[in-house]
Amino acid sequence: MDESDKLAEKIGIVVQGGQVTIHTVNLSQAETAPKAAKPAELPDCPYRGLFAFHEEHVEFFFGRDVFTESLVQAVETKPLVAVVGASGSGKSSLVFAGLLPNLLEQGGWCIFKLRPGFPDSRPFHNLTSALLPLSTVPDLDPLILLNQRAKALQEGTVSLRDVVAEILRQAPKGTERVLLVVDQFEELYTLCSQEDRERFVDLLLAGVKDAPCKVVLTLRADFCGQAYAYRPLVDALQDADLKLGSMNQAELQAAIEKPAEKMGVQLEAGLTERILEDVGKEPGNLPLLEFALTRLWDKQQNRELTHAAYSDIGGVKQALADHAEAIYSKLTKPEQKQAQQIFVQLVQLGEGTADTRRLVTRAEISDDCWQLITRKGGLADCRLVVTGRNDQTKEETVEVVHEALIREWRTLRQWIDTDRKKLLQKNEIEAQAKRWSETKSKDYLLQGKRLKEAQVFQKEQTSYLSLSPLSREFIQKSLQKHRNSRLQLIGFGLVVPLGLATFLGFQIQRQIVIRGAWETVEKAKGQRDSPVRIAALQELVKL
Template structure:
């Protein structure tokens, strides 16, 4: 269904209509638990907006927002969301209007309500708490605000470790009480593995946490390809140990996530790992968003890394290749594109250089030819001048000789006359 909705093959209107046809006297209720995961597990703002628009069009009674064709079914949407993510939801005006008109704040349970939560399920199964144990658990909860998830895990452990008739103070202490039950459980499982596995577990768990930016760290769903096939057998071992939960997403990829966000908040080992890896993980999430855009655009080269971003990615890939399994191809493709662009630029520069050299050679040859032509011209002019001078001298000499001959003739004639 999720895949069909995301691919626009169907719609909520059609799905709700089919349900209403099967159950004509029933009112539709859509319950979206942990609504903050729209922001923690989906970093793409366009997808967030599209999701909210679908909800608004199907559940808003305000015609200006688009009254849907299923309005006669009177569908009801109920969501639960952590208070520290309310600002994210309010950032989209139309959805903020819905929240403003239909918002309900749920206060913490009082002591009587918590007593019923602890005692009634056991009472129904004929199991008793040792005298004073319920009060002890209540006191531990009150000293740790927001620890209902830890209470849930502690009661589960208390049930699993206790006997079928009575839950005792001794068992409660053995599991680490409310505050320490989950962390103690994680520590015990961690101590039982090999040193090689411990390093792999560190890498696995930091991928299951999304570093908070102004908010607390939250769980992150990782896919098998991000952790590597070689690590998946260890993931399954962690799942058997009730530290993680495995599943499949709408594309049938195998996924894994922490068993509960309480593990992120209360397991000291994981907090130490995240303290060391926080900057890297925040960078990695930004890299993944860029990688997803590249994949969504059919691997358009314009979406690859460039400049300082690529330099940083290359450095981190050299430092932490085991933590960048699914991003390695993206980084390598960016490097290839950078190399291709650089080679093209070098080739362009080489072509320009060769063209410039060829032009220079042509110009040099032209200058040489011109010099030779000028030299020939000068030699020709000089030769002509010499010939002209010789001709002039010859002519002068010839005239002089003719004059002499004439004078001699006159002189001879004079003598003969005498």
Template sequence: MARYALVLGIAKYDNFTNLPKAVNDAEHIAQLLREQGRFDVQPLPGKLIESENRWQITPDKKLTGKELGQALRIFLLEKAKGAEALIYFAGHGFEAPSLTGEAKGYLATSDCNKDGQNGIAFDDLNTLISKSQLSSLVVLLDCCYAGSLLERSFINSGFSVFNSKQDYCLITASRAFERAREDAEGGIFTKAVIKGLSEDKADETTGEVNANDLMSFVSRELKGSGQEAIYMGGGRSIPLVWYSAKNQVAAAVVSEESPYRGLQAFDKEHAKFFFGRQKVVSLIQQKLTQANFIPIIGASGSGKSSVVRAGLIPVLEKNGWRILEPILPGVQPLAELKRAFTQLFERTEIREISALIDTEGLSTVISKLTGSERCLLVVDQFEEIFTLGSQEEERQRFIELLTQVSQGRLAIVTTMRADFLEYCLNYESLTQLIQEQAVYMPPLLGAELEEAIASPANLQGYQLERGLLGTIQQEVVGQEKGCLPLLQFALTELWEHRDQQAYQLTVVKYKELGGVTGALNRHAENLYESFTEQQQDWVKRIFLKLVRTGAQAKDTRQWQAKTKLLSIAGENRDEQQVINDVLEKLIKERLIVLDCELTGEVWVDLAHEALMEGWERFAKWRKTGQKLRRLRDQIEDALRIWEEEPSDENLMMGGLLAKVQEIWSELESDLDPAAREFYQQSDAQEKQRKTAETFYKIHLSENSA
């Protein structure tokens, strides 16, 4: 696609101070865009150098308002129509009051007055852009008060590009209250832009520097300079320049490592196989230039965790961010949060840092780290804060700590299922941040879906047989909700049955495996049928224990300690070993996963929530006995509270105990020994209380008589 750039550098002014360095800045930008950006560059004010067939900025020539207005009109409405467009401006920017007293923003031309006459009003530029038919637009403004021009003139006037479907990126040199500074070489913003577009900043695989990469670099480069770049954008992150890739994959090289992830999320180690989500990753990057708390919200199976772990984190690390170990809230969210931060310090400092989190918050802790880089904490599966039984006081404090990071070096990204949005409405600070900063996961469709399916195999030297891509797409389209894990699982299975002679993934094998919707169910059923009748019963109990049974069918997965799952067999060591063997087989076949804490405790989880619907037998299990399982979860929640403080006041009592007593015979076999003992102790205390109450009533009656 054609790319056109209009590069403006105005040095001569009638009513403002001259800016001789603006011409040099514009000339450097023009050269870079021409040589590395594949742009057809028109610099103004300029002249044509016929011997080199290119335009060059003329330092001593003025650029009048009439000339610039006409140039912008021709550029936006005619020359760049249907193409990628870039506008760079180096010169004066100013505000002047309108007849109504409202401030209006202007680009200063050589003959403009300070009241705005002959200047280029941003309202007029907005009108031109609204009439244009561009593929994409990049605007770089190196002028004083540029942030004011962007925020007031563009946004307040309803700058049309923000509501359009085209890709856009607008970067200004300074905030509304700041001047754009110069040093001996020129504008420090433009110098940062040129440095950010240099070859050593290019992606090693693609050789590209895009708009998000540039903004991240410029922000760091201007830190402490007295001015701060402002960014706004939408759509994909627009490539600006290209260089030769340093790590090109040889086309003839074939690798047999699976490029697909089954039911597991993509992570940093598998980022090279993660395709199709550049737009949403770019959007999150853009949000992080404006705010420190970004919630990512989407349906189960929409790829939220993969976008953060394999998309966002590698990009931020490349741009100099410090990444904390991602956490899941779990049953003790505050402990998980403290663990993420205390690991950054020496063991002797852990107690101090933990206390500091309690009293001062997270930003204060980050300020104690050496360096000036921004830090990122990812809170994955944020809905666990509502589902895994933490007490309300702890839940409120956890949310408070996360949402109080509006300033400073620390940024927080959370991922959450969309069906838990209602729960967030009870927390004002969280609700407000979701309204202002949330990124909603879009469906993976069209070219992006094709890329996610075919590119990982291509990277390994394999091709999709003709017709396979269309067959997969036809099955996936319309089944988007929760479909990505099923798609990845089907592709993983297909990879394991690939044609290693022809280096192909084939249509016949795809259909044999059951396609996207059938591959997981077929795989899980074959594995289930391989177990004995007793083992099948244990598999059912294992899987149901790994589900938190919610109201209104909002089931979620929940971690369980491996020791609790082994206790399904009671105290029989031989049977516990058989259950352990069952767990190992489920792990090997990618239906469940393990994680280990620093304490050595081993935890078990479903490989993905997609199993709850994708395996038909499991879906049927979940529809029966829901009342009993919800009560079991409540017992285990109460047990956790009691284990933290084993006092009589924390035993089961009241309505919960009455419910358990009523159906104890049905519940007993499904509880582990600790939960059964907890109930028995609670029941015994309740009986003692009732006996004492009866004795007191009799004694009182006798005395009255």
């Protein structure tokens, strides 16, 4: 190759077989830039942190083989199965990464998943969204279609059996059974109305009785009392609730070591035993374990998880709380107040049960707080909250990443415990405002004592307990309705006395005329043909 050929190649011109090809080349980089050493990249993390395992994570799901087998057998033989366990015991992961992959491998199943309180607190709408994806109907708004279908299910004009039959009719050949997974069934008791609650349960029970449909529920153990207070559900779950206990040592060891082994990463000698000792036997510690392993993964050295890194993150017990506190401490003072307002709003306070997370819409969050949630490096980026979107209403949503954060983060617990009574009142107003916003019906507006209490709360609470823009609008609309009602009453009150006065005035005048006529008649008593007497008698006849 002569010098001209070398220069042509250097500037990106290649001549071959009479064909000329031109490539773009940065001459300065081509001449002077040394080849940069590719940084060593961490292998993908196999742990799930505070999120549940799903079907796509099955290769990293370990430690629940026994319960998975029991659940598969239960679903094969029973129409309704409830997976019951403490918060953080791994109920959702067992169903999604244990049961479902097994059923999908069998074939013949059509599987649907929903949460009764997500993306809003209307379980029939959420069920409709899961079972009947909104198809395109000319000249019909998708929201109208959703409402029509949900109403049909709610009122019983369409049964679950009808829906299942239509699903199987359209399903691929060989599909014979439908499985409906109702995850976080306790949301039915924390977020939904009692009327919707019982109707929804009745719909499910009728569906598994009359159709080739199976239902699997996941239910927090501390809500069994509320769930089992409804006799039809208790009867249906006789010998059909799988109680999910804590993992034993061997199962926990598999959950710690095997995902790392699959990614070619080892744990330093003795680290597994140290982690196991910290985890203990509490079933609710699984999210804390997974979160600690996720943090530990990011600090690995030469594909090894070390004791030093484990100490640095605070271990299983402190990793999550320390992470949350570290994020909070880096915020400015105004941002810390916003964070406080956000987190207390994302907690559904329990009455006789543990506090749970609460899904909140964008309309319930102020602009400044939403900015703190969604900005780069904000609360969502730091995995303290999870944002989402309601596909039907197009509303953005946010919720606490896991209820373990509510239990373990001391700062959040202090906020909740200090103002628990006020928070209960605030959450009640916010919940009423949300129900009103879904329909804009005047029937949901406040009145009487509740309206007065909401006004007082709005006036007094100007700190982190201040009401959302939606709730303030809700109170304003309630006041407008109250004022309009008073004006109507006042108008009615004025009309009645005025009418009464007119009527009485007429009667008095009539009596005066009658009395005068009779006096005329009396005076002309001896004058039968007197014109005055005759006129007076005629007047009396008219009256």
